[in-house]
Amino acid sequence: xxxxxxxxxxxxxxxxxxxxxxxxxxxxxxxxxxxxxxxxxxxxxxxxxxxxxxxxxxxxxxxxxxxxxxxxxxxxxxxxxxxxxxxxxxxxxxxxxxxxxxxxxxxxxxxxxxxxxxxxxxxxxxxxxxxxxxxxxxxxxxxxxxxxxxxxxxxxxxxxxxxxxxxxxxxxxxxxxxxxxxxxxxxxxxxxxxxxxxxxxxxxxxxxxxxxxxxxxxxxxxxxxxxxxxxxxxxxxxxxxxxxxxxxxxxxxxxxxxxxxxxxxxxxxxxxxxxxxxxxxxxxxxxxxxxxxxxxxxxxxxxxxxxxxxxxxxxxxxxxxxxxxxxxxxxxxxxxxxxxxxxxxxxxxxxxxxxxxxxxxxxxxxxxxxxxxxxxxxxxxxxxxxxxxxxxxxxxxxxxxxxxxxxxxxxxxxxxxxxxxxxxxxxxxxxxxxxxxxxxxxxxxxxxxxxxxxxxxxxxxxxxxxxxxxxxxxxxxxxxxxxxxxxxxxxxxxxxxxxxxxxxxxxxx
Amino acid sequence: xxxxxxxxxxxxxxxxxxxxxxxxxxxxxxxxxxxxxxxxxxxxxxxxxxxxxxxxxxxxxxxxxxxxxxxxxxxxxxxxxxxxxxxxxxxxxxxxxxxxxxxxxxxxxxxxxxxxxxxxxxxxxxxxxxxxxxxxxxxxxxxxxxxxxxxxxxxxxxxxxxxxxxxxxxxxx
Numbered sequence: 001x002x003x004x005x006x007x008x009x010x011x012x013x014x015x016x017x018x019x020x021x022x023x024x025x026x027x028x029x030x031x032x033x034x035x036x037x038x039x040x041x042x043x044x045x046x047x048x049x050x051x052x053x054x055x056x057x058x059x060x061x062x063x064x065x066x067x068x069x070x071x072x073x074x075x076x077x078x079x080x081x082x083x084x085x086x087x088x089x090x091x092x093x094x095x096x097x098x099x100x101x102x103x104x105x106x107x108x109x110x111x112x113x114x115x116x117x118x119x120x121x122x123x124x125x126x127x128x129x130x131x132x133x134x135x136x137x138x139x140x141x142x143x144x145x146x147x148x149x150x151x152x153x154x155x156x157x158x159x160x161x162x163x164x165x166x167x168x169x170x171x172x173x174x175x176x177x178x179x180x181x182x183x184x185x186x187x188x189x190x191x192x193x194x195x196x197x198x199x200x201x202x203x204x205x206x207x208x209x210x211x212x213x214x215x216x217x218x219x220x221x222x223x224x225x226x227x228x229x230x231x232x233x234x235x236x237x238x239x240x241x242x243x244x245x246x247x248x249x250x251x252x253x254x255x256x257x258x259x260x261x262x263x264x265x266x267x268x269x270x271x272x273x274x275x276x277x278x279x280x281x282x283x284x285x286x287x288x289x290x291x292x293x294x295x296x297x298x299x300x301x302x303x304x305x306x307x308x309x310x311x312x313x314x315x316x317x318x319x320x321x322x323x324x325x326x327x328x329x330x331x332x333x334x335x336x337x338x339x340x341x342x343x344x345x346x347x348x349x350x351x352x353x354x355x356x357x358x359x360x361x362x363x364x365x366x367x368x369x370x371x372x373x374x375x376x377x378x379x380x381x382x383x384x385x386x387x388x389x390x391x392x393x394x395x396x397x398x399x400x401x402x403x404x405x406x407x408x409x410x411x412x413x414x415x416x417x418x419x420x421x422x423x424x425x426x427x428x429x430x431x432x433x434x435x436x437x438x439x440x441x442x443x444x445x446x447x448x449x450x451x452x453x454x455x456x457x458x459x460x461x462x463x464x465x466x467x468x469x470x471x472x473x474x475x476x477x478x479x480x481x482x483x484x485x486x487x488x489x490x491x492x493x494x495x496x497x498x499x500x501x502x503x504x505x506x507x508x509x
Numbered sequence: 510x511x512x513x514x515x516x517x518x519x520x521x522x523x524x525x526x527x528x529x530x531x532x533x534x535x536x537x538x539x540x541x542x543x544x545x546x547x548x549x550x551x552x553x554x555x556x557x558x559x560x561x562x563x564x565x566x567x568x569x570x571x572x573x574x575x576x577x578x579x580x581x582x583x584x585x586x587x588x589x590x591x592x593x594x595x596x597x598x599x600x601x602x603x604x605x606x607x608x609x610x611x612x613x614x615x616x617x618x619x620x621x622x623x624x625x626x627x628x629x630x631x632x633x634x635x636x637x638x639x640x641x642x643x644x645x646x647x648x649x650x651x652x653x654x655x656x657x658x659x660x661x662x663x664x665x666x667x668x669x670x671x672x673x674x675x676x677x678x679x680x681x682x
Binding site: 349354420454459479490 | 511515517518520524526528529530533544546552556563564565566577580582583586587590592619620621622646650652
């Protein structure tokens with residue numbers, strides 16, 4: 001079954017909406033943006049061909065309302081809906097609704113989303129496909145006694161995960177038995193508030209694992225390829241902040257093993273479209289299946305940079321029912337790519353979101369630099385959504401060139417008005433362990449236990465002090481420096497105080 | 510000549526500024542620096558310190574200007590600083606007040622959100638890093654921690670209450 005897509009409604013906001021709009025433009029398709037109250041003038045709305053209002057600012061009243069999105073698609077005559085990531089991207093019910101309404105959902109089939117979204121079912125599929133899994137509970141629970149008993153059986157540390165969770169929400173690591181009950185309660189409460197389901201899973205927590213994932217691409221005809229791995233071990237609160245491809249530890253042989261494992265579960269689940277199979281990789285390089293994300297990932301650009309493949313374009317082609325244009329032999333990894341997620345957050349305050357207006361915003365450019373941004377200068381970072389501002393993606397011929405370009409690009413940013421994670425990235429990219437590629441998902445808590453990412457050098461501190469003193473002087477005394485004319489050896493204060501003295505005696509202004 | 514005490518982290522800079530038609534001559538902790546300032550827009554300038562070029566944005570970030578707190582955005586970093594007139598800073602120090610004591614009589618909400626849990630009560634003493642209040646914002650629970658050792662005077666919020674940015678959560682003695 002093949003149907004040409006002419007118009008795509010993007011059921012998302014921010015940088016990912018912009019990313020999909022760009023793919024539409026590249027393909028000559030018409031894009032339709034949707035927006036909430038606070039996003040009326042957002043960047044994604046400015047770039048789209050058409051835009052439809054879908055409700056008040058809270059996402060539960062706009063971007064998440066199935067009826068509103070479907071209505072917008074019908075009103076604009078969109079053939080397809082691209083959900084981006086987050087929001088409705090992994091919502092099987094919404095995908096089904098699209099199908100029922102005759103709209104193409106750009107993503108896997110509803111039943112695949114449902115099955116893989118259920119951690120238990122996904123685990124069973126993985127086992128069936130012969131993938132190794134981490135020891136853990138088979139059924140979700142909200143019973144403290146049972147959970148505690150199981151935890152002591154598999155041994156601490158234990159990971160408590162929301163049954164319906166994702167993106168780090170409703171996840172807690174419990175180091176010892178004393179902290180168990182409180183952590184379980186917090187995870188359960190977070191899960192209840194975020195997903196309406198307070199049940200949790202327990203799982204053995206690997207001490208220093210890496211998070212490495214495989215990008216897959218499958219068509220309706222049953223062809224399936226993997227596009228290499230992404231190393232996503234640098235995480236805070238179980239959310240990725242720096243990703244790279246290739247991983248510093250993945251060899252050609254391991255890549256093939258993990259890639260084939262990923263294709264195994266893709267086939268088992270009848271996967272169609274772009275997806276990501278996540279693994280935990282232990283220090284001895286044995287890998288364990290974690291979960292499948294049935295959507296385009298935030299970090300998809302690093303794969304695009306090293307493979308040269310436009311994942312959104314491929315998603316659209318597959319959604320039209322076309323067979324993959326590429327075979328596994330066509331996939332080659334070239335060079336090294338790193339992504340830094342720039343969030344409006346205060347790293348020193350435990351990555352507390354920082355909302356407000358971007359008073360200044362200029363993004364880096366130059367060789368090997370790509371910035372996927374959802375904002376422009378004077379954009380507001382609203383409180384209602386994920387506080388990501390943009391993603392800096394750099395490419396280099398090898399890891400060290402990519403690192404150098406990333407450091408250069410971070411320094412080129414001019415961003416003020418909100419706190420951001422730019423300085424955090426600069427610090428991490430200079431960390432010796434990071435440079436060696438000696439990382440794990442615990443890297444940040446091990447290296448920066450007090451969230452102290454400051455480490456300004458002496459010169460920088462002094463320069464900041466001078467800049468602040470100069471600003472105070474110029475604003476309080478209303479001095480305007482002309483910066484022209486011949487160099488003078490005469491202090492400006494002579495004239496300044498003379499003028500002041502004259503004014504005091506009622507002299508000329 | 511204007512003289513300022515600027516605090517960055519826990520380091521203090523004694524800065525005197527003399528201005529000329531084309532530059533400022535700064536003396537920073539006894540060392541001379543030649544500063545050229547080009548205003549770009551609003552709070553942004555390009556400054557050359559001994560020919561070292563820096564694009565800076567010095568902002569108050571919503572804090573009242575009188576407190577002297579500024580954030581200097583430069584080289585991809587945000588550096589919090591406090592600028593005081595030298596004489597006022599000296600008086601403050603003579604009175605035995607630290608900058609912290611002056612600034613932190615209360616703990617305010619750094620963002621709008623929902624108070625999930627209050628972890629302290631009046632009369633209690635806390636150490637730096639002790640949890641004060643748990644706030645849910647952007648679907649995440651954020652544990653707000655004491656920035657210094659304090660004694661709790663009052664807690665004007667309760668669990669379940671929503672707060673705006675800047676609302677007082679905890680008052681200190």
